[in-house]
Amino acid sequence: MSKTRETGGIDALSLEGVGKRYGDVQVLDGVSLRVPMGEFHALIGPNGAGKSSLFNVISGLTPPSTGRVRLHGRDVTGLPAHRMARLGLSRSFQVANVFGRMSVFDNLRCAAMRRGGLGYQWWCALDRGRGVAQRANQIMAQLDLARRAELPAGELSYAEQRALELGMVLATDARVVLLDEPTAGMSRAETARMMELIRGTCQGRTVLIVEHDMRVVFGLSDRISVMVQGRLVATGDPEHIRADPAIRQAYLGGIVQEPE
Numbered sequence: 001m002s003k004t005r006e007t008g009g010i011d012a013l014s015l016e017g018v019g020k021r022y023g024d025v026q027v028l029d030g031v032s033l034r035v036p037m038g039e040f041h042a043l044i045g046p047n048g049a050g051k052s053s054l055f056n057v058i059s060g061l062t063p064p065s066t067g068r069v070r071l072h073g074r075d076v077t078g079l080p081a082h083r084m085a086r087l088g089l090s091r092s093f094q095v096a097n098v099f100g101r102m103s104v105f106d107n108l109r110c111a112a113m114r115r116g117g118l119g120y121q122w123w124c125a126l127d128r129g130r131g132v133a134q135r136a137n138q139i140m141a142q143l144d145l146a147r148r149a150e151l152p153a154g155e156l157s158y159a160e161q162r163a164l165e166l167g168m169v170l171a172t173d174a175r176v177v178l179l180d181e182p183t184a185g186m187s188r189a190e191t192a193r194m195m196e197l198i199r200g201t202c203q204g205r206t207v208l209i210v211e212h213d214m215r216v217v218f219g220l221s222d223r224i225s226v227m228v229q230g231r232l233v234a235t236g237d238p239e240h241i242r243a244d245p246a247i248r249q250a251y252l253g254g255i256v257q258e259p260e
């Protein structure tokens, strides 16, 4: 039975004819996609295909030129990122996006404050009333960062910074999580560790991930969509995508390493 059916027919995320134009350049063109609650969905495609642009539209960083975006059935087209965060959608970026001078713990506290949709001026009140510190501690334990709690985030290793960034996404308690190349620039061992962290911490959430490493894509995904020149050209389960000769020839051999 599909996840949409299991969850009463409401998709966590649905896109209908999403387009984005910058001047004369059509970056996204008629993108339609339904992601059921709890699905782990990967978005793959060559450089410049429009994957990050799609993330920007979904997360409210930039409005689409055409089409609709729905979150748990609610039309959220064009809502800014902070409103999307309050509605339970959070994202990471291609490059580690942490506050380098703030401690690991404070980075997580800051992120956890967004959870309640309250401003930073409520830091103290939230700290007491909503267990923000508790949440930060919990996430540090999950990500094995507890011994780094007081270290400025800028002094963490690259892989640890990416883990912290994942933690900042999770600290908001988002039910829909967008991860933009979470293993980019990592060694094989770091990638394997990151996969473990993602698998462990994102369980039960709906995840849309952009990733070039096919070990990660095929290791984690329920379904995969392939994007080329701003359009989705295929969506299916990993076996379907892996078996499609056109996709294999065009993308899986070229842009990525094959899963083992």
Ligand SMILES: Nc1ncnc2c1ncn2[C@@H]1O[C@H](COP(=O)(O)OP(=O)(O)OP(=O)(O)O)[C@@H](O)[C@H]1O
Pocket (backbone or CB within 6 Å): 022, 025, 027, 045, 046, 047, 048, 049, 050, 051, 052, 053, 054
């Ligand atoms: N603000 C912008 N103004 C003009 N063109 C843009 C803008 N943002 C993105 N583009 C163009 O949109 C196209 C898609 O870029 P995007 O970064 O979304 O691709 P991508 O699939 O994420 O690529 P990569 O895998 O390399 O990150 C590119 O041709 C890019 O130059």
